[in-house]
Amino acid sequence: MAKTVSSASPRRSDSVSDEHGTLFDRIGHFLTAQGLSPAPPHYEFAFAILSAPDMPLAKAVARLTENGVRLTRRDIERLGGRVVDGAPLIQPSPPRAARADPVRREEVDTAIALVVETQQQVDGFARIVRTMQDETRGFGRDLARSADAITQMAEIDEIAQITSTMISRIHDSEVRLAEATAEADGLRAKLAEAQESARRDVLTGLPNRRAFEEALAARDTRAGPHCVAVCDIDRFKHINDIHGHGVGDRVLTAIGQTIAAECAPHLVVRHGGEEFAVLLSGVDLADAAILLDSVRGAVAAKRFRNRD
Numbered sequence: 385m386a387k388t389v390s391s392a393s394p395r396r397s398d399s400v401s402d403e404h405g406t407l408f409d410r411i412g413h414f415l416t417a418q419g420l421s422p423a424p425p426h427y428e429f430a431f432a433i434l435s436a437p438d439m440p441l442a443k444a445v446a447r448l449t450e451n452g453v454r455l456t457r458r459d460i461e462r463l464g465g466r467v468v469d470g471a472p473l474i475q476p477s478p479p480r481a482a483r484a485d486p487v488r489r490e491e492v493d494t495a496i497a498l499v500v501e502t503q504q505q506v507d508g509f510a511r512i513v514r515t516m517q518d519e520t521r522g523f524g525r526d527l528a529r530s531a532d533a534i535t536q537m538a539e540i541d542e543i544a545q546i547t548s549t550m551i552s553r554i555h556d557s558e559v560r561l562a563e564a565t566a567e568a569d570g571l572r573a574k575l576a577e578a579q580e581s582a583r584r585d586v587l588t589g590l591p592n593r594r595a596f597e598e599a600l601a602a603r604d605t606r607a608g609p610h611c612v613a614v615c616d617i618d619r620f621k622h623i624n625d626i627h628g629h630g631v632g633d634r635v636l637t638a639i640g641q642t643i644a645a646e647c648a649p650h651l652v653v654r655h656g657g658e659e660f661a662v663l664l665s666g667v668d669l670a671d672a673a674i675l676l677d678s679v680r681g682a683v684a685a686k687r688f689r690n691r692d
Contacts, residue, residue, distance in 0.1 A: 421470030
């Protein structure tokens with residue numbers, strides 16, 4: 385093992401999820417169809433339409449968008465919405481089957497940027513939903529108390545009936561908002577998991593190059609010196625040529641895990657191919673060289689057996 389070291393449009397639905405997909409899916413399709421960016425005001429406008437398809441707003445939008453007609457900025461503002469400038473939302477394509485060749489770094493960077501942007505948009509939408517839920521809950525509670533007093537007055541039975549209907553509708557809205565909040569929380573958790581996966585090497589289970597670059601950029605220079613080591617497996621091509629790539633992958637994983645164990649708690653990543661990188665924090669150059677020599681000795685002492 386060699387090393388180098390250096391300083392370093394609306395449809396009818398009675399629930400948030402139905403045969404047409406989740407409410408968030410339908411909001412995404414609506415924003416795409418109308419050419420709207422994924423900004424919170426646009427999410428709020430789409431949510432108001434799609435969560436209550438029988439209300440006047442949804443019916444007005446349905447009339448305006450018949451035969452695939454797109455809403456104009458004036459239409460949206462006339463209906464009480466607000467248009468924010470920005471790139472239109474483009475729905476992601478279904479995931480492709482895993483490819484045998486490695487994903488290019490540019491594709492990974494683009495995917496991670498989209499995940500981060502989506503995470504921010506979902507966070508903003510979740511805040512909107514929670515605010516709506518809190519305000520609706522308070523209004524419904526106050527209205528229910530008022531209804532108790534109203535129902536005691538026999539001469540205004542009609543008002544009491546109207547109030548009861550309003551309370552029922554508010555309760556239904558609270559249920560839908562609660563479901564939307566739960567779905568937003570679940571989506572946020574999935575996005576966080578996707579961000580973590582984007583920083584981990586699938587083969588070895590170690591962090592990847594992107595995680596290394598982020599840690600290097602975020603290092604605390606006041607915590608002492610930092611050193612970077614780049615480790616390369618000697619004659620690795622010979623292993624692949626003689627035993628095949630399956631055996632080569634297992635060798636990569638075993639050596640990577642050995643380096644990580646010997647260098648703990650310092651960061652060890654798969655940098656690419658048969659290269660691993662180590663970020664040593666609080667270690668000077670001389671001590672870093674001693675540590676890496678001991679790691680090289682541990683790898684050299686290992687014996688591998690092909691169980692196949």
